[in-house]
Amino acid sequence: MKIPFVDLTSQYHTIKKEVDEAISKVLEGGVFIGGKPVEAFEKCFQNLYDTKHCIGVGSGTDAIYITLKMLGIGPGDEVITAANGWISTAAAVTQTGATPVFVDIDPSTYTINVNLIPKALSSRTRAILPVHLYGQSAHIRKISEICEAHNLFLVEDCAQAHLTEENRVKAGTFGNAGIFSFYPVKNLGSYGNAGCIITEDDHLATEIRTFANNGALKKHHHTMEGINSQLDTLQAAVLNVKSKYIEQWNAQRIKNAALYASLLSETDQIHLPTVRKDTRHTFHLYVIRTKRRDALKEYLEEAGIQTAIHYPVALPNLPAYRHLNTKPSDFPVATQYQNEILSLPIYPEMTEDMIYLIIEKIKSFFGK
Incomplete structure (x- = not known):
């Protein structure tokens, strides 16, 4: 699949x-x-x-x-x-x-x-x-x-x-x-x-x-x-x-995110998205973190599972903002996370079988 x-x-x-x-x-x-x-x-x-x-x-x-x-x-x-x-x-x-x-960014959200x-x-x-x-x-x-x-x-x-x-x-x-x-x-x-x-x-x-x-x-x-x-x-x-369908689609995204969270929560080498108390997170993206991001991404791609990185370089670290004279160390969390974040598929049309397969492959990767 x-x-x-x-x-x-x-x-x-x-x-x-x-x-x-x-x-x-x-x-x-x-x-x-x-x-x-x-x-x-x-x-x-x-x-x-x-x-x-x-x-x-x-x-x-x-x-x-x-x-x-x-x-x-x-x-x-x-x-x-x-x-x-x-x-x-x-x-x-x-x-x-x-x-x-x-x-810099909040390390949790x-x-x-x-x-x-x-x-x-x-x-x-x-x-x-x-x-x-x-x-x-x-x-x-x-x-x-x-x-x-x-x-x-x-x-x-x-x-x-x-x-x-x-x-x-x-x-x-x-x-x-x-x-x-x-x-x-x-x-x-x-x-x-x-x-x-x-x-x-x-x-x-x-x-x-x-x-x-x-x-x-x-x-x-x-x-x-x-x-x-x-x-x-x-x-x-x-x-x-x-x-007319945005509420329905958001609800499905939230449901998909909950399934990811319930089945990946015991995978020690992954940090899952945080949902702050008293907020409604609509999961435009489902972004995990792992020190082995690049290897995991490649492994999933080989298994036919597309992922993405949002975003591979923190904004102040881009050449476009070199004129601001900041250093990566000025933004330690964003700089660290640019090398760890990985976005998994989360769209409303996903089936549970698709999510189960993604989770199976992720667990297989970390179990190697």
């Missing part, structure tokens, strides 16, 4: 009729920018999060950049974020002209270490940009308290945390704005690039929508210079279908 890391084709076949009809309706209607599908999805996502505003944009990366830009963040400013994760988070900070300031944030604050700090990583909520309430105490903006990167919660409150609703990616492999994924921003702030929502639409809410009435970052109508149509 071959087990892919993700299987979007299998998911498509479970909702094929609805997706095909939604796409066909857009094609027949001849409207490919804006229109009712976009309006419907924004309303749908707004209701999912019980928030006042949802603005669809072209990608999760755009969502971060646009939000920071409209909060007035730019050259001379600093934005604190986590030392691990996908580069888009930090790159969007740089796009505004500001400087990302990396903070892999999200930003809230206890190290105060040391990273300076007179130039304007915002904190925590990443709810792998489906795990950052310590967002504590981060919110730091932002309030220091008059900082709080922008939550929820690209990997659709409907993740802390104390029954959804990640993305604690700060000035929450940003989301609907990249195809996300828990709620489109069939291309797509993203959105949620906020309770009326003024910020208007600024974001204006800037993302070439600086105009009405065609040819430009109140500012903006960019062209709109949620594609076809992608919105797909997301309208998929959004």
Whole structure:
């Protein structure tokens, strides 16, 4: 049996009729920018999060950049974020002209270490940009308290945390704005690039929508210079279908994670994901750690089981951030973990037999 890391084709076949009809309706209607599908999805996502505003944009990366830009963040400013994760988070900070300031991660949750944030604050700090990583909520309430105490903006990167919660409150609703990616492999994924921003702030929502639409809410009435970052109508149509299943899919991911945990808990050479008390981890990724990561990955690949590494190099250790003059030793946990983390398949369409096989192979590897 071959087990892919993700299987979007299998998911498509479970909702094929609805997706095909939604796409066909857009094609027949001849409207490919804006229109009712976009309006419907924004309303749908707004209701999912019980928030006042949802603005669809072209990608999760755009969502971060646009939000920071409209909060007035730019050259001379600093934005604190986590030392691990996908580069888009930090790159969007740089796009505004500001400087990302990396903070090492919590050894248990892999999200930003809230206890190290105060040391990273300076007179130039304007915002904190925590990443709810792998489906795990950052310590967002504590981060919110730091932002309030220091008059900082709080922008939550929820690209990997659709409907993740802390104390029954959804990640993305604690700060000035929450940003989301609907990249195809996300828990709620489109069939291309797509993203959105949620906020309770009326003024910020208007600024974001204006800037993302070439600086105009009405065609040819430009109140500012903006960019062209709109949620594609076809992608919105797909997301309208998929959004009906996101709770079901998340529940299956959580169930799969529980099965992994119950059967791998006695494997001494593996560290399993932690689920913090009073949080809902939605398991975008199921990330284990082992000192023998590379050998295990190769062994599983030979057995027909695909895995991945999220992420093989901590962000401040990348050549792209050499100009910040930091050292790997400045981020000891992120630097150590980049050599140990391994993502196992976790998608909702997995069968129990597939998970049992993965576990069998992992135990076989460590039993050699």
